[in-house]
Amino acid sequence: MNIGEAAKASGISGKMIRYYESIGLIPSVGRTEAGYRSFSDKDIHALRFIARARSLGFSVEQMSNLLALWRDDKRASSDVKAVAYAHIEELDSKIGKLIAMRQTLQHLAEHCQGDHRPSCPILGDLAGTADPGEIASSSAHPPLTC
Amino acid sequence: MNIGEAAKASGISGKMIRYYESIGLIPSVGRTEAGYRSFSDKDIHALRFIARARSLGFSVEQMSNLLALWRDDKRASSDVKAVAYAHIEELDSKIGKLIAMRQTLQHLAEHCQGDHRPSCPILGDLAGTADPGEIASSSAHPPLTC
DNA sequence: CCTTGACCTTACAACGGTGGGAAGGTTTAT
DNA sequence: ATAAACCTTCCCACCGTTGTAAGGTCAAGG
Structure with a gap:
């Protein structure tokens, strides 16, 4: 999945996806041979999580906490x-x-x-x-x- | 009046006073021989106007409009x-x-x-x-x- | 007179999120 | 082969505010 498709699928602009990656909110996604970002279903799922959290007004820092809790089975x-x-x-x-x-x-x-x-x-x-x-x-x- | 005194008198930090001057929200105030800003009572009055408008959530642009109206006798x-x-x-x-x-x-x-x-x-x-x-x-x- | 501390000056960077654009490479469809 | 639609990185802008650094000035006390 391209960044453009990921943007459509998640509701987050490509710009912001790159930004979230750059600040470490989401881990670096895979790349194609040509260097294009390649998003897995799991990546999209995380992006949609972020979009929803953002719509509830959570800050990036709070989202970072929430994502960590989400990933933690023993939370x-x-x-x-x-x-x-x-x-x-x-x-x-x-x-x-x-x-x-x-x-x-x-x-x-x-x-x-x-x-x-x-x-x-x-x-x-x-x-x-x-x-x-x-x-x-x-x-x-x-x-x-x- | 120093910028420090002006800040205390108006409730706006010195930093912000300089910023408001730099963007033209307030006209350039006078200077002493040494280059220190010198605030008149009128200047302080305008700063207090701004502080009050800011506390009501007006943006800088809206404050600019309000200040213009304030100065206009024929508004x-x-x-x-x-x-x-x-x-x-x-x-x-x-x-x-x-x-x-x-x-x-x-x-x-x-x-x-x-x-x-x-x-x-x-x-x-x-x-x-x-x-x-x-x-x-x-x-x-x-x-x-x- | 000289030092010290408190002030002032400008200039630059940072914050949080987001958007815009340039310059260049890639993929896809015609 | 070429054109359009992508992608990449990089830097800049916004708003309002704060911080910091390097330097000048003023007022007090020794």
């Missing part, structure tokens, strides 16, 4: 679960920050007239010159946990 | 509002993706025994060998909109 599922929960916490942290941003911004935008006049509470907040009576300070991001 | 607040809403949509998109990941992962992790045994639905899903009866396919990410 403990608790180890896998720990990696998963660590990632869930990362996701929660990111989600929380984004929601706080969204909340603040929404609040500011709602108070903006949005007309031809220059007066704007959004810029007022950014510049630190917002009327604190008109709009509650947005730095007090509410404990919104979704 | 229309609708223009500012448009930038804000565009960013809110970006945030929503990111949040949605992260929540979908989180949801899938949580679901998988809940079904993992997390003991000393190797059997693990998380790896099963990633490898594409999960029992479809045991665990609903996680690729059908639910329409969770928070």
Whole structure:
């Protein structure tokens, strides 16, 4: 299997397959006499594993751990679960920050007239010159946990 | 005002202040005879504007637009509002993706025994060998909109 | 006056992932 | 035989931030 076919079969671009190989995320695959990479079914399987892990937001480093666990017959599922929960916490942290941003911004935008006049509470907040009576300070991001 | 003092006053590292200057996000500030950057109150004000915008997740390009609007006395607040809403949509998109990941992962992790045994639905899903009866396919990410 | 330490300057590299492209070799189909 | 579609390696770009190295400057104290 060519790298092009492997890319189609796995959903990972050829560029990225080479990159993953170069950083050691996947072991070096076989080569033809002409130097072309030759992917076995096992290689494709690993690539699809990676594609799926990537779609769940795992970092390359986390994927490296997961791949090692996958290959290890004597792994403990608790180890896998720990990696998963660590990632869930990362996701929660990111989600929380984004929601706080969204909340603040929404609040500011709602108070903006949005007309031809220059007066704007959004810029007022950014510049630190917002009327604190008109709009509650947005730095007090509410404990919104979704 | 030194760059160090400016950094403390604005909450932006000296490194980043130089970077923002280098890419033209802020105009070149004055210099002392010895070549040290000298920040005016106005400069600090702009830096604090940037720090606040950054904390709301605006990209450098968006900040550039916002700064231009801020400096423009004849701006229309609708223009500012448009930038804000565009960013809110970006945030929503990111949040949605992260929540979908989180949801899938949580679901998988809940079904993992997390003991000393190797059997693990998380790896099963990633490898594409999960029992479809045991665990609903996680690729059908639910329409969770928070 | 001189040293020391804390600051400043520029310039370069690195990170994580991903994409783009150049320059050259190979395979496949016409 | 030739053209198109591959493949190879190599370097560069993005974004935002940090680190580091080599050198200049300022303020304090001996």
